[in-house]
Amino acid sequence: MRYEFDFKMDEKTLGDFYKSHSMAGFSGMMWPILGVFAIVLAFVSGSETPVLYRIVYAAIGLMFIFYIPYDLKRKAKRQVDTNPYYAEPIHYILDEEGVTTIQGEKEAKVAWDKFSKIKLTKKSMFLYMRNKNACVLSLDVFGKDLDKAYDWIKAKVGQKNRKIK
Numbered sequence: 001m002r003y004e005f006d007f008k009m010d011e012k013t014l015g016d017f018y019k020s021h022s023m024a025g026f027s028g029m030m031w032p033i034l035g036v037f038a039i040v041l042a043f044v045s046g047s048e049t050p051v052l053y054r055i056v057y058a059a060i061g062l063m064f065i066f067y068i069p070y071d072l073k074r075k076a077k078r079q080v081d082t083n084p085y086y087a088e089p090i091h092y093i094l095d096e097e098g099v100t101t102i103q104g105e106k107e108a109k110v111a112w113d114k115f116s117k118i119k120l121t122k123k124s125m126f127l128y129m130r131n132k133n134a135c136v137l138s139l140d141v142f143g144k145d146l147d148k149a150y151d152w153i154k155a156k157v158g159q160k161n162r163k164i165k
Contacts, residue, residue, distance in 0.1 A: 001096070001152050005141045008089035013138045015076035016124045022072060035064030092137070094153065099127065099135055110135070112156040120150060127157065 022028055038061030042054045080086045085103075093100040098111040110129065119126040120139075127135040142149040 003094040003142070003145075003149055004092065006089040006091050007137060007141050009080055009086040009136070010138070011073070011077040011080045013124050013136060014080055014086075015073045016121055017126060017134065017136045018072040018076050019069060020119065020121050020124070020126070023069075031064045031068050035061040037061070038064065092141075094149075098156075101135075113158075115157045118150075118154055118157045125150070125153075127153070 023031075038057045040061075042057035042061065045054055045057065088103055091102040093102070098109055098114070100107065100109045114129055115127050115135075116130065117128045119128065119134075123139060125137045125139060125142075127137075129135070139146055
């Protein structure tokens, strides 16, 4: 099997990667929980708590819930706009040997055994080489073949994978 396509990184896909990576695990779940806790505290702290403190609790809660995801989107947009690597589309070839990327005169090949896991979100596919290094692809590049491509790539990467819906 072989998949060949061009993909230009966009802020939606990179933002999905940042959000998925930073909001995963215990620390990623703590921000929204702390945000909800702070907002609840602002409302149930009662009349003995000064109004200014209650406003600060609510502001901190809203920041934890809304600012962090907003900041991740902003970071993705800045990366896509300023990083020269994302300026031009990358030609991808996924074949029996691994993943080949071609951009201009530069070509790189990564064998399947170098990937440690695959992660699928509603918008993107991440092929991890290490914890923070991944080949980030929009699901749109696979079109109607997404399920077939996912199963094939999952078999190539091995059993160390996770599918998120």
